[in-house]
Amino acid sequence: MKIAKYLKYSFLLVIILTITSCFEIIEEVDLKSDGTGTMTFTLNMSKSKAKLASIMLLDSVNGVKVPSRTDIQKGLDQVVSELKKSEGISNIKKTADYDNFIFSVKCDFKTIENINKITNKVAGEQKHNTGLSSYFFDNKNLNFKRKYTYSDDVKKQYNKLKSENKKVFDDASYTVIYRFDKEVQSQNNQQAKISKSKKAVMQRVSALDIIDGTGDFNTQIQLKK
Numbered sequence: 001m002k003i004a005k006y007l008k009y010s011f012l013l014v015i016i017l018t019i020t021s022c023f024e025i026i027e028e029v030d031l032k033s034d035g036t037g038t039m040t041f042t043l044n045m046s047k048s049k050a051k052l053a054s055i056m057l058l059d060s061v062n063g064v065k066v067p068s069r070t071d072i073q074k075g076l077d078q079v080v081s082e083l084k085k086s087e088g089i090s091n092i093k094k095t096a097d098y099d100n101f102i103f104s105v106k107c108d109f110k111t112i113e114n115i116n117k118i119t120n121k122v123a124g125e126q127k128h129n130t131g132l133s134s135y136f137f138d139n140k141n142l143n144f145k146r147k148y149t150y151s152d153d154v155k156k157q158y159n160k161l162k163s164e165n166k167k168v169f170d171d172a173s174y175t176v177i178y179r180f181d182k183e184v185q186s187q188n189n190q191q192a193k194i195s196k197s198k199k200a201v202m203q204r205v206s207a208l209d210i211i212d213g214t215g216d217f218n219t220q221i222q223l224k225k
Helices: 002-010 012-016 046-055 069-084 112-125 153-159 163-169 207-212
Strands: 024-031 037-044 089-097 102-109 132-138 143-149 173-180 184-187 192-194 200-206 219-223
Touching (some): 069 089, 069 102, 163 207, 173 207, 184 200, 200 207
Antiparallel strands (some): 037 102, 089 102, 143 219
């Protein structure tokens, strides 16, 4: 989850804290049997697009400066620049849809360990610990694992927010999707589901469940050999 902290550079989270509407962060991992793959992070605020369009015309809301499109674009460019410096990361792409307020960053990786190095780097740069995920893939036994460690620091930071800014998390969510080129034999996360195609696992957790620690991202997925 820490990799999502790269969005701080794009000021997108600042916009979120100026509204009282819902948003969704989507994390997608497309993993091949040889261990290579693609990771995509998307911030989807389309359900609030009408309100956001009006907010973008203002200088500030609730005492928080509203970033311009130029600010957001510079932030996304910085995300790409940081990823280009990372080992094993390539084919980096960013998208910005200002009509629907959907922003994403996508990259390819040589091994899942390349993603772990990024998350560890970002974690080391953060003043507050908001939880950490590590990914593991055994390409011989076709076993994928995600280890998630919750930190109560995220709840402490949430409790410091003004009541009007807390409301933004009421309908917010975090969705993870794992896709594979082989069928899933089993997975052990009770909050996740295997797709009808048997080649994907999805989990959707509310932001409030993440904040209070009841949202569990620990997952082990066994693929068919």
